[in-house]
Amino acid sequence: MKETFLQFGTGNFLRAFADLFIAEENRAGRETGLVVAVQSTGAERARELNARECRYHVAIRGFRDGAVIDEVAEVDSISRVLVASSDWTEVLKVAASPDLKWIISNVTEAGLVLEEKDLASDTPPASFPAKLLLCMKSRFETGVGGLTILPCELVPNNGDMLRELVLRQASLWNCDHAFVTWLKNQCLWINNLVDRIVPGKPSSHPLLASDPLLISAEPFQFWAMEGRASELPLTAHPAVVVAPNISGYALRKVRILNGAHTALVCKALPLGILTVREAVEHPEVGAWLRKLLLEEIVPVLRGRVEEPELFAQQTLDRFANPFLEHKLSDIAKGHEGKMALRLRPTLEEYRLSFGSEPELLSALFPSTNTTP
Numbered sequence: 001m002k003e004t005f006l007q008f009g010t011g012n013f014l015r016a017f018a019d020l021f022i023a024e025e026n027r028a029g030r031e032t033g034l035v036v037a038v039q040s041t042g043a044e045r046a047r048e049l050n051a052r053e054c055r056y057h058v059a060i061r062g063f064r065d066g067a068v069i070d071e072v073a074e075v076d077s078i079s080r081v082l083v084a085s086s087d088w089t090e091v092l093k094v095a096a097s098p099d100l101k102w103i104i105s106n107v108t109e110a111g112l113v114l115e116e117k118d119l120a121s122d123t124p125p126a127s128f129p130a131k132l133l134l135c136m137k138s139r140f141e142t143g144v145g146g147l148t149i150l151p152c153e154l155v156p157n158n159g160d161m162l163r164e165l166v167l168r169q170a171s172l173w174n175c176d177h178a179f180v181t182w183l184k185n186q187c188l189w190i191n192n193l194v195d196r197i198v199p200g201k202p203s204s205h206p207l208l209a210s211d212p213l214l215i216s217a218e219p220f221q222f223w224a225m226e227g228r229a230s231e232l233p234l235t236a237h238p239a240v241v242v243a244p245n246i247s248g249y250a251l252r253k254v255r256i257l258n259g260a261h262t263a264l265v266c267k268a269l270p271l272g273i274l275t276v277r278e279a280v281e282h283p284e285v286g287a288w289l290r291k292l293l294l295e296e297i298v299p300v301l302r303g304r305v306e307e308p309e310l311f312a313q314q315t316l317d318r319f320a321n322p323f324l325e326h327k328l329s330d331i332a333k334g335h336e337g338k339m340a341l342r343l344r345p346t347l348e349e350y351r352l353s354f355g356s357e358p359e360l361l362s363a364l365f366p367s368t369n370t371t372p
Contacts, residue, residue, distance in 0.1 A: 001026065001031055001033050001034050002033050002034065002099040003033065003034045003035070003036050003079055003094065003097065003099055003100065004032065004033025004034065004099055004100060004101045004102060004233075005022065005032075005033060005034070005035040005036065005100075005101070005102050005103070005104055005233075006035075006036050006038070006091075006094055006095060006100055006102070006103045006104075006135070007019075007035050007036065007037045007038065007078075007103070007104045007105070008037075008038050008040060008103070008104070008105040008106075008107060008128060008131070008132070009037070009038075009040075009104075009105055009106040009107055009152075010037050010038075010039045010045045010046065010049065010081055011045075011106065012198045012199075012200045012201075012215050013106055013152075013194075013196070013198045014037075014104065014106045014152065015056070015058075015075065015078075015215060016058045016075075016196065016198045016215050016216075016217040017152070017194060017196050017198065017217070017221065017223075018035075018104050018106075018152065018194075018223075019035055019037075019075050019077050019078055020058055020073060020075050020077075020217075021221075021223070021234050021237050021239070021240070022034075022035060022077040022233075022234065023073070023074070023075045023076055023077040024073070024237065025234055025236065025237055026076075026077060028236075030236050032077075032233055032234060033099075033101070034077055034078065034079040035077050035078045035079065035104075036078075036079060036080055036081075036082060036094045037049070037054075037078050037080075037081045037082070038081070038082050038083075038084055038091055039081060039082070039083050039084065040084045040107065040128065040131070041084075042083075043083040043085070043086070045081070046081040046082065046083045048212070048213060049078065049081045049213065050080060050081050052211075052212075052213060054076070054078035054079065054080060054081060055074065055075065055076050056074075056075055056211055056213035056214060056215070057072050057073065057074050057075070057207055057211050057213075057214050057215075058072070058073045058074075058075060058214075058215055058216070058217050059071075059072055059202055059205050059207070059214060059215070059216040059217070060072070060073060060216075060217055060218070060219050061202070061216055061217075061218070061219075061321070061323040062218040062219045062220070062317070062318065062321035062322075062323055062324070063219070063317040063318070063320055063321055063322075064219045064220075064317065065317070066317065068322065069219045070323075071219075072207065082094075084124050084131065085124070088123045088124045089123075091124070091131075091135065092134065092135060092138040093138075095135035095136070095138050095139050096138045096139045096141070096142040096144065097144075098144045100139075100147065101147065101148065101233070102147065102148050102149075102150060102233050103132070103135075103147055103148070103149045103150070104150050104151075104152060105128065105132075105149075105150075105151045105152060105153065105162075106151075106152040106153060107128045107153060108153060109153055109154065109155050111127075111128045111153070112128070112129070112151075112153055112155065112158075112161060112162065112165060113127060113129075113165075114127050114129055114130065114165060114168065114169055114172075115127040115130065118130040118169070120134070120173045127169075129162065129165040129166050129168075129169050130169050132149075132162070132166055133166050133169050133170055133173075133175075136166070136183060136187065137175070137179060140179050140182050140183075145186065146182065146185075146186030146187040146188070147187055147188075148187070148188040148190060148231060148232065148233075149162065149163075149187060149188065149189050149190065150190045150192055150225070150232075150233075151189075151190075151192075152192065152194045154194070156250060157191050158191060158192065159189040159190045159191040159192065159226070160189065160191060162189060163183075163189035166183065167180065167183065167184070170183065188227065188231055190225055190226060190227055190231075190232065191225075191226040191246060192223065192224060192225045192226060192246065193222075193223070193224040193246055193249050193250050193253065194222070194223050195220070195221070195222040195223075195253060195257075196217055196218060196220060196221045196222070197217065197218040197220070197318065197321075197324065197326075198215065198216070198217045198218075199216050199217075199323075199324055200215055200216065201214060201215055201216070202214065202215075202216040202323070216323065218318055218321055218323075218324065220314060220317075220318050221239040222239055222241070222249075223237075223239055223240045223241070224240075224241045224242075224243065224246040224249040224250075225240065225241070225242050225243075225246070226242075226243060226244065226245060226246045227242065227244070228242070228244075229242045248304065248305040248306060249305070249306070251301070251304065251305055252301060252305040252306070252308060252311055253311075254341065254342055255297055255300070255301060255342065255345075255346055256293065256297055256298070256301070256308065256311055256312050256315055257311075257315045257318075258338070258342045259297055259342040259343050259346060260289060260292070260293060260297075260315055260319070261276065261331045261342075262331065262335070262338045262339055262342045262343055263289065263292055263343060263364060264276060264279045264285070264289065264328060264331070265328055265331050265332045265335055266339075266364050267279075267285055267288060267289070267364075268282070268285050268328055269328050269329075269332065271285065273285065273328065274327060274328060274329070275325050275326055275327055275328060276319045276324075276326040276328065276331075277319065277320060277321060277322065277324060277325065277326070279319070279328070280316060280319045280320045281320065288360065289316070289319075290316060291360060292360045292361070293312040293315070293316070294309065294312060295360075296346070296350060296358040296359075296360055296361050297312070297346050297361075298312050299350070299353075299354070300346050300349045300350050300353060339364070339365075343361065343364060343365075344365065346358075346361060347361040347362065347364075347365060
C-alpha cells in the first residue's frame with residue numbers, strides 16, 4: 001500500500017487511536033494506506049518502532065454494554081518512523097509525495113504555539129506549525145495538490161486554530177502570496193473531536209514479554225470530523241462520524257463526560273474516595289452520579305446533541321473500567337475553572353428550561369442564588 005498519511009506524533013494516543021483505525025480499515029479491505037510517523041522530540045520511540053517493523057499490539061480492556069472486554073488488536077499501519085532532527089529532508093520528501101493525502105497530528109495543546117526563534121531556514125524549526133508550514137511549502141513547490149489536515153489536539157475548532165497558526169507563521173516569514181493562497185484554498189483544515197482513554201503500557205498482560213510496544217486502551221472510541229465524507233479518511237469505520245458541524249459532539253462530551261468527572265471531585269474526594277472507578281462502585285456515590293447524569297444533565301441536552309442518554313450510559317461504563325485507575329486528584333487540577341465550564345452552564349440552563357431547581361447540581365454550587 002502507498003504511504004498516504006504523514007503523522008506528527010508517535011505517542012500512545014495516536015498509536016492506539018488513529019493508527020489502529022487505519023489498520024482496521026486496511027484489514028477490512030478498505031485500503032486507506034500507510035502512515036509515515038514523525039517523532040519531533042528525541043529518537044527513542046522511533047528506534048523502538050522501526051526495530052520491530054512498526055508492528056505492535058493494543059490491549060483493549062474495559063466495559064462495553066455492561067460486559068467486560070479484554071481483547072487484543074494488532075497495528076501494522078505504520079510503514080516507518082522518521083526523526084525530525086535527523087531525517088528532516090526525508091520528512092519534506094514525504095510531504096511532497098503525490099501519494100500523500102492526509103496529515104494527522106497530536107502535539108498536545110502546548111504544541112499549538114509559534115516560536116519566535118524559528119527561521120524558515122531551520123531544519124527543522126522548533127514549533128509544529130512552522131514544521132507543518134515547511135512541509136506544505138515543499139509540497140506546493142512540487143506542483144502536486146493540496147492536503148487534508150486533521151489535528152487531533154483536544155482544543156475547540158482545532159483545524160481552524162492550526163490553520164491560523166500556519167498562516168501567521170507564513171506572514172512572519174513573508175511567504176509568497178501564491179503559496180499562501182494555495183494554503184487557504186487548496187488545503188482542508190478539519191475541525192475534529194477525538195475521544196478514547198489510552199492509559200499507556202499495561203502493568204500486566206500476557207503479551208508484555210513478547211511485545212515491548214504493547215499499549216492499552218478502553219473499548220470506547222469516537223472520532224467526529226467536520227466536513228464532507230468525500231474529503232475525509234476512515235469514514236466507513238464504525239467509530240467515525242462525519243457532520244457539517246461537530247460542536248454538538250463537543251458539547252455532549254464536555255457536559256456529560258467531563259462534567260461527571262468534575263462532579264465526582266466534589267462528591268467523592270471529601271469521602272476519601274481516590275479513583276473514578278471506586279466512585280462509581282460506591283453504593284451512594286454511584287447512584288448519585290447516575291441520577292445527576294440522567295435526571296439533571298441529560299434533560300438539558302435533549303434535542304441539542306445526539307443520543308445524550310446513550311452517551312451518559314457509555315460514560316458510566318467507561319468510569320467503571322476495572323483496568324483503569326483514574327485518580328480524582330488529577331481531575332481536581334484547575335477545579336474552579338472546570339466547574340465554571342462543565343457544570344455551571346448546565347445548572348443555569350436547567351433553571352431556564354424547566355423553571356425549577358436541579359437538586360444535585362445546585363448542591364455543587366452552595367453559594368449560587370437558587371431563585372429560578
